[in-house]
Amino acid sequence: MKFLPILFVSLVCLCSNAQIEKKQVTALKTSVKPIIDGNLDDECWQHAATAQNFVMFKPKNGTPERLDKKTTVKLLYDDEAIYFAAYLYDNTTDKIPLQYENRDQIGNVDYFAVLLNPNNDGQNDSGFFVMSTGAQADCKIDKKREDFSWNAVWYSAVKITPSGWQVEIKIPYSALRFSEEVDVWGINFIRRIHYLNEQYSWNYINRSKGFMTQYAGELTGISGINAPLRLSFSPYATVSNTWFEGKSSFDKSVGLDVKYGLSESFTLDATLIPDFSQTAFDNLELNLGPFEQRYEEQRAFFTEGTELFKKGNIFYSRRIGNAPVERHLVKEKLEDNEIITHNPDKVDMINAIKISGRTKKGLGIGFFNAITARTTASVRDTLKNTSRKIVTEPLANYNVLVLDQQFNKNSSVGIINTNVTRSGHFRDANVTALTYNISDKKDHYNIKGNLKISNVFDDGKYKKGYSGFIELSKIYGNFQFEVNHWRNNSKYEVKDLGFQRRNNTANYTAEFSYKIFEPNRTFNKYKISLDNKLKYLNNPNEYMGNEIELDGFFMLPSRFAFGGSIETNIGIQYDWFEPRVAGRYFKHSGILNTNAWVSSDYRKKFAYYAGATYGSRYGKNENYMAFNFEPRFRFSNRFYLIYEIFYARLKNEKGYVHNTEDKEHIFFGNRRITTLSNAIISKYNFNIKSALSLSFRHYWxxxxxxxxxxELTKDGNLIPSTYSNSHDENYNVWNLDLSYSWEFAPGSQFIIFYRNAITNKDNFSNLNYTKNLKHLFKQPISNNLSIKFIYYLDYNKLKTWL
Known part of the structure; x- marks a missing residue:
């Protein structure tokens, strides 16, 4: 191997936890539960422990709280839950913003948040947010990421008074994972005062180094808990009807989600006969390049509590229930006079489970398993009038196992394995990754990386590949940098259960940045960065090209922000992937791209974002221009609308169109690509529990x-060719989702969902926008109406009903 995969070993001995001054609060056990109504007049609060003296961490760092904006928090616990009462003083209550949003949506509001870390490991917080409207949000927080896809069932209430607003919270132990042997919990409180653009914390957070999770205070006194069984059920039922090409199809399904606390620290999540019919649509785009497009996961089961499974970046959950692995081979298997009558583009999932948690000593364990159904295509012989099935995806099992050891509250090492086993002769795959992320004792420097090995078994052949990454970075102070190296060989493949755009490459990257953590007279904050990258083919060791980018972000005290970037390549670039034939490359000159954008204050009723880009290739008549505009209208605290328009034009681009069967002749075309996208996102909130939502997008x-x-020559140049096939395309995607959701009880929902969709690709590229729309609406339109009912059942409450 041509790189050092595990340089971190020499640094382990340097790592010990930085000594950060921590506030302490001791919780008292109560025999009388407070009523969660926001009034804070329960007798038990009079004897509760108190946390106060908050300090600012945004935009300034360490400034004491304003005298007229003080925050006081009281807390209690019993055998069922932890309770919090927060007094959020504010002598200008008329300025407290009250934009209604549903769960996990933080809009134009003030909020109060409790960050809990029962294992006190400095790396894994659970965040519970209560908005000034009373809406809730919850998330998992690690070093650099807040994951609001995680959901728990807990209780809160707010009340606005002449002196400010009050919050009352109950967090059941069933919403947490903890060891009863840990005497000290990590805890912090956050308050946002939105109209002042200020955020405060109870325990000081130094934004110039480390991460928020490392700056928790200490909660003591919680002991002798007779924690209840952590078991809940969420049965659901869905009925739907689809209309397409004059035909109507009715469908119904029932299923069950289960959460079970295997121990004090580990939880099992299972879904049986899952239904994803109401999942948000993907923003599909035209893809003329050699690489697959990546789309984010939208299905709740695969986004909730999956932080462990993201280690190593080899698990891409969209592979499960995606297109059958041999769907594209059906045409090749047709016999004389046969046609395809049905070829499903998705695989049904039968069930899935995940087990995850972390021990008191910081060992994280994750186990995931999913089973997908056998999928077949139908073909018919037009002469004999007979039909047969072709298996495109057999019964398959998808498995992920993760072990991640955290130490010193800022470092970790881990191993992750993914495995795909398909029945019969179909392709199987196994990938293993070793990961490390280590910071020094002062949180000044960090080294991280991974080493991955892939194994693929396909058609009686075995292929083994590798990939490695290492990065050294300075992570504190105004000036920061990172340098890294990434390399993989031609046999490295993770696409069965991971995402991969290319292999057989090697990159060297260096990024330098300067940013401020304290506002000055001119700027609230700003960051300037310079990124440099060298790209090589791994085998043979061939130079591919380079990238240099200068980027800037600036925000004024008024919350008006602006920025831009300049990106270029120096010298001749060698593209080894655009020809689509191994060993061939396309040679071209570099580009110069410039980008600029502005963004107004989103706290105002009208706000906007606008950006423009222009690029050209050196010495060529090839250029690119684009602009986007996003006005935001908040008509009231209940109703808002966002409109997005994006236009781009790429002129005189040279790109691959075809190659002969023997791959000796590769043809390129000179093309003009126009893109126009219009989108609308709107919501009317009846209250914090129910809303009517609209999502619309037309991409053309x-x-x-x-x-x-x-024709591409062997030395990477283009020469004129007599090739004359037509490759014009006209690509349209139309999506409209309209839904009503009502959270009628904690964890329980009633949803009515309507979808209108068209996807069409043809060669009518000469149509203008109006004629294109008329042509589009002549294509088959899919209409779907579905109703879904989900009910949350907690085992401990269920016992009291029986």
Whole structure:
């Protein structure tokens, strides 16, 4: 191997936890539960422990709280839950923003948050947010990420008074994972005063180094808990009807989600006969390049509590229930006179489970398993009028196992394995990754990386590949940097259960940045960064190109922000992937791209974002221009609308169109690509529990080729060719989702969902926008209406009903 995979070993001995001054609060056990109504007049609060003296961490760092904006928090506990009462003083209550949003949506509001870390490991917080409207949000927080896809069942209430606003919270132990042997919990409180653009914390947070999770205070006194069984059920039922091409199809399904606390620290999540019919649509785009497009996971089961499974970046959950692995081979298996009558583009999932948690000594364990159903395509012989099935995806099992050891409250090492086993002769795969992320005792420097090995078993052949990454960075102070190296070989493949765009490459990257943590007279904050990258083919060791980018972000005290970037390549660039044939490359000159954007204050009723880009290739008549505009209208605290328009034009781009069967002749075309996208996102909130939501997007991208085509020579140049096939494309995606959701009880929902969708690709690239729309609406339109009912049942409450 041509790189050092595990340089971190020499640094382990340097790592010990930085000594950060921590506040302490001792919780008292109560025999009388407070009523969660926001009034804070329960007798038990009079004897509760108190946390106060908050300090600012945004925009300034360490400034004491304002005298007229003090925050006082009281806390209690019993055998069922932890309770909090917060007094959020504010002598200008008319300025407290009250934009209604549903769960996990933080809009134009003030909020109070409790950050809990029962294992006190400095790396894994659970956040519970209560908005000034009374809405809730919850998330998992690690070093650099807040994951609001995690959901727990807990209780809160707010009340606005002449002297400010009050919050009352109950967090059941069933919402937490903890060891009864840990005497000291990590805890912090956060308050946002939105109209002042200020955020405060109880325990000081130094934004110039480390991460928020390392700055927790200490909660003591919680002991002798007779914690209840952590077991809940969420049965659901869905009925739907789809209309397409004059036909109507009715469907119904029932299923069950289960959460079970295997121990004080580990939880099992299971879904049986899952239903994802109401999942948000993907923002599909035209793809003429050699690489797969990546879309974010939208299914709740695969986004909630999955932070452990993201270690090593080899698990891409969209692979489960995606297109059948041999769907594209059906045409090749047709016999004479046969046609395809049905070829499903998705695989049904039968069930899935995940087990995750972390021991008191910091060992995180994650186990995931999913089973997908056998999928077949239907073909028919038009002469004999007979039909047969072709298996495109057999019964398959997807498995992930993670071990991640954290230490010193700022470091970790881990191993993750993914495995895909398909029945019969179909392709199987196994990938293992070793990961490390280590900071020094002062949180000044960090080294992280991974080493991955992939094994693929396909058609009686075995293929083994590797990939490695290492990065050294300075993570404190105004000036920061990171340098890294990444390399993989030609046999490295993770696409069965991971995401991969390319292999057989090597990159060297260095990024330098300067940013401020304290506002000055001109700027609230700013960051300037310079990024440099060298790209090589791994085998043979061939130079591919380089990238240099200067980027800037600036925000004024008024919350008006602006920025931009300049990106270029120096010298000749060698693209080894655009030709789509191994061993061949396309040679071209570098580009110069410039970008600029502005963004207004989103606290105002009208706000906007606007950006523009222009780029050109050196010495060529190839250029790119784009602009986007996003006005935001908040008509009231209940109703808002966001409109997004994006326009781009790429002129005289040279790109791959075809190659001969023997791969000796590769043809390129000269094309003009236009893209126009219009989108609307709107919501009307009846209250914090129910809302009517609209998501609309029309994406249009026509591609027009000139009549002159080219052939790629062995030395990477283009010469004129007599090739003359048509490759014009006209690509349209139309999506409209309208839904009503009502959270009628904690963890329980009633949802009515309507979807209108069209996807069409043809060669009518000469149509203007109006004629294109008329043509689009002549295509088959899919209409779907579904109703879903989910009910949350806690085992401990269920016992009292029986």
């Amino acid at each position: 991208s026509p591609v027009k080729y000139s009549s002159n085509f080219f």
